[in-house]
Amino acid sequence: MSEASPVAPFEPKIVGFLCNWCSYAGADKAGAAQSAYPPNVNVVRVMCTGRIEPQWIFRAFEVGADGVLILGCHAGDCHYKEGNYRCTQRHRLLLRLLRQFGIEEERCRLDYVSAGEGERFVQVVGEMTETVRALGPLAWNGGGGPGPSAGPQI
Amino acid sequence: MKVAVFLCTCGGSLAERIDPRQVGSRVGALPQVAAWKTCDFLCSEDGKSFLRAEVAAGKPDRVVIGACSPREYEAAFRQVMGAAGLNPYLMQMVNLREQVAWVTPDPTQATCKAVALLRGAVARVLRHEPLEKKGIEACPDALVIGAGPAGLKAALTLAEAGRKVTLVEKSAVLGGRPVHCEEVFPAMECGSCMLEPVLGEVLHGAHADNIEVLTLAEVAEVAGYFGNFTAKIRQHPRYVNPELCIGCNECIPPCPVSRPNPYDLGLGTAKAISFPFAGALPNEPYLDDGSCLRFQGEDCRLCQQACPVEGAVDFEDRERVLERAAGAIVVAVGAALYDCKNLPALGYGTLAGVYTSAEFERLLASNGPTGGEILTPEGTPPQAVAIIHCVGSLDAKHMPYCSGVCCQYAFKYNHLIRKKLPGTAVHHLYKELVAPGKEDFALYEQLRQETGASLIRYRELAEVSVERANGNRLVRYHDSSGAEGALRAGLVVLCPAMTPSEEARRLAAILDVPLDRFGFFEELHGRLDAAQSKLRGVYLAGACQAPMNIQESVSRAMAAAGYILAGLAPGKQLEIEPVVAAVNAERCSGCRTCGAVCPFKAISFTADEGRAEVNALLCRGCGTCGAACPAGAIRCHHFTSEQVLAEMEGVLV
Numbered sequence: 167m168s169e170a171s172p173v174a175p176f177e178p179k180i181v182g183f184l185c186n187w188c189s190y191a192g193a194d195k196a197g198a199a200q201s202a203y204p205p206n207v208n209v210v211r212v213m214c215t216g217r218i219e220p221q222w223i224f225r226a227f228e229v230g231a232d233g234v235l236i237l238g239c240h241a242g243d244c245h246y247k248e249g250n251y252r253c254t255q256r257h258r259l260l261l262r263l264l265r266q267f268g269i270e271e272e273r274c275r276l277d278y279v280s281a282g283e284g285e286r287f288v289q290v291v292g293e294m295t296e297t298v299r300a301l302g303p304l305a306w307n308g309g310g311g312p313g314p315s316a317g318p319q320i
Numbered sequence: 321m322k323v324a325v326f327l328c329t330c331g332g333s334l335a336e337r338i339d340p341r342q343v344g345s346r347v348g349a350l351p352q353v354a355a356w357k358t359c360d361f362l363c364s365e366d367g368k369s370f371l372r373a374e375v376a377a378g379k380p381d382r383v384v385i386g387a388c389s390p391r392e393y394e395a396a397f398r399q400v401m402g403a404a405g406l407n408p409y410l411m412q413m414v415n416l417r418e419q420v421a422w423v424t425p426d427p428t429q430a431t432c433k434a435v436a437l438l439r440g441a442v443a444r445v446l447r448h449e450p451l452e453k454k455g456i457e458a459c460p461d462a463l464v465i466g467a468g469p470a471g472l473k474a475a476l477t478l479a480e481a482g483r484k485v486t487l488v489e490k491s492a493v494l495g496g497r498p499v500h501c502e503e504v505f506p507a508m509e510c511g512s513c514m515l516e517p518v519l520g521e522v523l524h525g526a527h528a529d530n531i532e533v534l535t536l537a538e539v540a541e542v543a544g545y546f547g548n549f550t551a552k553i554r555q556h557p558r559y560v561n562p563e564l565c566i567g568c569n570e571c572i573p574p575c576p577v578s579r580p581n582p583y584d585l586g587l588g589t590a591k592a593i594s595f596p597f598a599g600a601l602p603n604e605p606y607l608d609d610g611s612c613l614r615f616q617g618e619d620c621r622l623c624q625q626a627c628p629v630e631g632a633v634d635f636e637d638r639e640r641v642l643e644r645a646a647g648a649i650v651v652a653v654g655a656a657l658y659d660c661k662n663l664p665a666l667g668y669g670t671l672a673g674v675y676t677s678a679e680f681e682r683l684l685a686s687n688g689p690t691g692g693e694i695l696t697p698e699g700t701p702p703q704a705v706a707i708i709h710c711v712g713s714l715d716a717k718h719m720p721y722c723s724g725v726c727c728q729y730a731f732k733y734n735h736l737i738r739k740k741l742p743g744t745a746v747h748h749l750y751k752e753l754v755a756p757g758k759e760d761f762a763l764y765e766q767l768r769q770e771t772g773a774s775l776i777r778y779r780e781l782a783e784v785s786v787e788r789a790n791g792n793r794l795v796r797y798h799d800s801s802g803a804e805g806a807l808r809a810g811l812v813v814l815c816p817a818m819t820p821s822e823e824a825r826r827l828a829a830i831l832d833v834p835l836d837r838f839g840f841f842e843e844l845h846g847r848l849d850a851a852q853s854k855l856r857g858v859y860l861a862g863a864c865q866a867p868m869n870i871q872e873s874v875s876r877a878m879a880a881a882g883y884i885l886a887g888l889a890p891g892k893q894l895e896i897e898p899v900v901a902a903v904n905a906e907r908c909s910g911c912r913t914c915g916a917v918c919p920f921k922a923i924s925f926t927a928d929e930g931r932a933e934v935n936a937l938l939c940r941g942c943g944t945c946g947a948a949c950p951a952g953a954i955r956c957h958h959f960t961s962e963q964v965l966a967e968m969e970g971v972l973v
Contacts, residue, residue, distance in 0.1 A: 197418025208971035217943030246942035247919040
């Protein structure tokens with residue numbers, strides 16, 4: 167967490183882009199079941215994973231994320247018919263780019279969680295947190311840029 | 321800019337894990353946060369009154385609400401914002417209950433996470449724009465394409481509700497497939513009699529004035545979108561004036577022409593001026609200009625001279641192109657049958673006495689080419705009839721699906737053959753038998769109890785062949801145990817898979833509506849929205865979307881009518897949701913990437929420069945075009961990059 171002291175164990179910061187109709191509802195389902203999971207994934211809701219711009223993921227890494235988790239509807243379940251397929255295509259290309267920037271593919275995971283799969287959401291968040299924890303903090307300077315930004319300009 | 325932040329403690333359920341005082345001190349310290357309030361149950365009537373009063377009095381520029389899932393209460397709180405005088409889209413909800421308090425046992429971690437999410441929401445909401453729902457005028461009327469049971473019922477339902485309906489039918493007769501059948505399963509009603517009341521209502525009933533029936537017509541062009549379609553309809557001349565014709569039949573006997581009757585699938589003949597078959601509605605003949613002597617250059621007027629009503633036979637009738645407005649379109653063009661010539665071993669098209677089920681229906685019909693007598697090509701009643709099921713069905717090389725209706729009509733044939741020719745044996749050769757439903761098993765039960773009927777399960781259809789043998793047909797097969805067998809039959813009836821029609825493909829291109837992998841119209845959702853196409857305003861009914869029986873077809877038609885009655889009301893504007901995409905024409909290069917990824921056909925391109933335009937009525941706000949645009953020319957309202965990134969950066973601090 168942001169208040170972590172230097173001696174505290176590494177707590178990864180992960181952004182979770184969740185589609186409104188399946189995965190966000192799946193996260194709500196985990197909540198309704200009061201299933202505990204690590205607090206490291208901070209969720210940003212989008213209507214569809216098809217909305218997610220690959221640049222957003224670079225920006226996340228640039229401003230201090232150690233991982234990005236994208237969760238959408240299962241194949242064939244997209245509320246907008248095919249946004250999850252678009253996201254899958256873009257994610258594949260994105261992973262190739264990330265490699266070129268020296269960012270481990272595991273830091274940007276795309277998975278599928280339906281509105282009923284609260285337990286699966288908990289499982290994926292747990293796995294992602296442990297994966298990124300094992301990878302350690304991402305020390306990335308934004309691909310040669312000025313380094314992590316000073317934070318949000320609000 | 322002033323932001324007011326409200327925290328709902330959910331009666332303590334949230335405050336158990338998230339410390340409101342700590343959150344308040346840290347979020348309240350953000351420079352733009354002007355007000356910080358907590359409430360016990362913001363969703364209660366008291367809570368909403370409190371929220372409304374606070375927003376109305378404090379006049380914040382933006383509001384953030386930390387509470388439960390926005391999936392639950394966002395719409396309700398937006399209404400409160402509207403009532404308090406704030407644009408509803410200037411509010412952002414944070415899910416502190418389902419996604420923080422209930423899943424984070426450690427209160428310190430939960431409080432930290434709540435602060436991060438609220439900070440993201442404050443950063444996001446500062447970049448929100450006021451958005452307005454817009455309304456556009458819409459035409460409440462409908463275009464129904466296809467006048468089978470589905471199209472007729474949809475048209476009639478809409479007309480009964482006072483809507484104007486244009487009913488377009490390609491053939492000269494109304495009623496679709498059932499009126500070609502002597503009897504229909506499962507209740508063995510006469511097909512025409514079953515539809516007679518519906519046809520009577522459509523043509524002459526209390527609401528007939530609301531239905532414009534166009535036979536021999538097809539939709540040639542469609543422009544526009546939900547609420548505002550314009551269709552061009554091409555109508556072939558009938559050469560008989562429906563206003564004058566009294567349906568007396570006098571014109572038909574004098575006609576010297578004899579041609580294969582298309583309505584008997586070429587099995588019988590018809591005059592150039594004729595009814596499709598006896599009892600066909602509308603009750604006026606049509607003239608086939610492809611065979612009429614007058615249109616081949618001869619001065620024949622025999623039909624006109626025999627007609628007792630002057631002007632009823634009208635050789636001057638010409639093709640017309642009509643333009644009709646409609647808010648919605650129902651596609652009910654039915655299906656075709658699999659081409660049995662793709663299975664040459666079955667002898668269809670090469671051996672006399674091998675018929676498709678559609679042809680056999682006409683042979684059974686009292687208004688058909690044999691007057692309903694079941695005869696072999698040799699002119700005698702058959703000693704045995706072989707009915708081959710699953711022709712082209714359940715087979716990856718042909719059609720992989722089961723059509724579901726063929727067994728039913730095959731059992732019906734069994735009943736009809738045995739009734740007409742009690743001494744005739746009926747052999748069913750099948751791959752699978754299906755008889756689901758509360759009525760449909762009855763014909764199967766009857767068949768099983770008959771001594772003259774046999775059921776033979778073949779191993780593979782590819783091993784079934786039909787050949788000629790002494791004025792008979794010999795059917796060879798391997799049964800399911802692999803044993804070879806053969807049987808003689810005077811007639812062989814093939815039950816082909818129901819397949820998409822050519823008309824479906826033509827219409828799909830005109831309407832720009834997608835077809836599925838088989839070529840049937842694709843539903844918006846196979847279970848929940850099975851009567852909607854993927855294009856808003858175009859509804860589906862009947863076998864054009866999947867193999868289907870009459871009951872299912874009519875149910876879909878009623879569903880389609882329901883969508884139209886609910887979605888388009890006279891005098892009511894169509895609401896356009898504001899969370900949609902918009903194109904900045906100055907940045908658009910016209911590359912058309914967005915149009916290719918839009919799942920709702922909501923993006924078109926200007927005629928002059930090819931710039932993209934989003935039809936806000938068709939756009940559903942998924943935002944995939946915004947992610948695809950290489951020029952950053954598409955703004956996805958309420959989910960702009962700036963808004964999402966501000967939130968993301970806020971939650972990461």
